[in-house]
Amino acid sequence: xxxxxxxxxxxxxxxxxxxxxxxxxxxxxxxxxxxxxxxxxxxxxxxxxxxxxxxxxxxxx
Ligand SMILES: [Zn+2]
Numbered sequence: 237x238x239x240x241x242x243x244x245x246x247x248x249x250x251x252x253x254x255x256x257x258x259x260x261x262x263x264x265x266x267x268x269x270x271x272x273x274x275x276x277x278x279x280x281x282x283x284x285x286x287x288x289x290x291x292x293x294x295x296x297x
């Protein structure tokens with residue numbers, strides 16, 4: 237079963253959802269979206285990255 241993550245789950249008011257076979261793929265795709273659509277601030281992106289990792293770890297467990 238593929239993993240999925242949405243922008244809402246990392247605290248964004250946004251309907252973007254992405255899925256993939258591994259957590260790495262999903263996080264990579266989400267972070268590319270965040271960088272393009274939401275933030276160019278690497279400090280902020282790092283925070284979203286940490287949040288996304290925590291969510292994926294929970295879902296993959
Ligand atoms: Zn978004």
